[in-house]
Amino acid sequence: MARKWKAKDAEAKALADPMSKIVLQLQSSLIQSDARGILCGCSVLLAAEDEQAHLLGRAYFGDRVINAEKDKQWFQLDMEEAFFLCYSLKCLKIVGEDKRPKDVQELWQYMKSKKAAFPDFYKAYSHLRLKNWVVRPGFKYGADFVAYRHHPNLVHSDYAVLVSSEGDGEANGRLRVWSDIHGTLRLCLGVVKTLLVLSISKNGHDAASPSCLENYTVDERTVSRWVPEQGREDDTSVDVESQVSQ
DSSP states (O other): OOOOBSSTTHHHHHHHSOHHHHHHHHHHHHHHTTOEEEEETTEEEEEEOHHHHHHHHHHTOSEEEOOSOSSOEEEEEEHHHHHIIIIISOOOEEEOTTSOBOOHHHHHHHHHHHOTTHHHHHHHHHHHHTTTOEEEEOGGGTSSEEEESSOTTTBOOOEEEEEEETTTOTTTOOSSSHHHHHHHHHHHHHTTOEEEEEEEEOTTOOOSSGGGGGGOEEEEEEEOBOOTTSOTTOOOOOOOSSOBOO
16 A cells, blocks of 8 residues: 655655654653653543653654643553553653552553453554554544554554454454454545554463563454456555455
């Protein structure tokens, strides 16, 4: 699928300011400020001053929360985003109702209690983020995530992402029947995205602690509809690893 830049100079801007560099700047800023997020249900609230808020926006972590404070801006982070900043980048501390920072194990257990499939979803999220994709919730497109190659202001998302556990799709209960596959592919076609299925293999390890993530593996597979009118030798811009015929 061709890249869908939103302006003529968007690609040049993205190349001049790579996402990896932006995330490193954000990581440094959060470490220096000893940033602390507040655990709130299934999300984490983070207060940021103007410069840090600008970096959070550029790296596209969280959603801004409207508030009346003039010297701070608030961001609401999804659990995967917050745990990525805390565990993978080690630049954010997260406190509970008692104002005490939670250690990684406490946070892991809390997030699993709120979302049973959190280990699978986090592995998928971090897998893409560590490859410098911008990963956002995908419920608007009938997916678990959507993945952008840079900031959404510059480019449309390339992929609608579904997370599947090894063998049976237990992470989200999706893609178990052909009707679901067919409907998902038609939806992706309608919003001009490629369906990317990330299959998480636990390799015999349980999810007792976040250290299990090191033993999990991710199989990436793109899925597309077969168009019978298209000849075998017709040129196509879609690079698919697995093609499903209807």
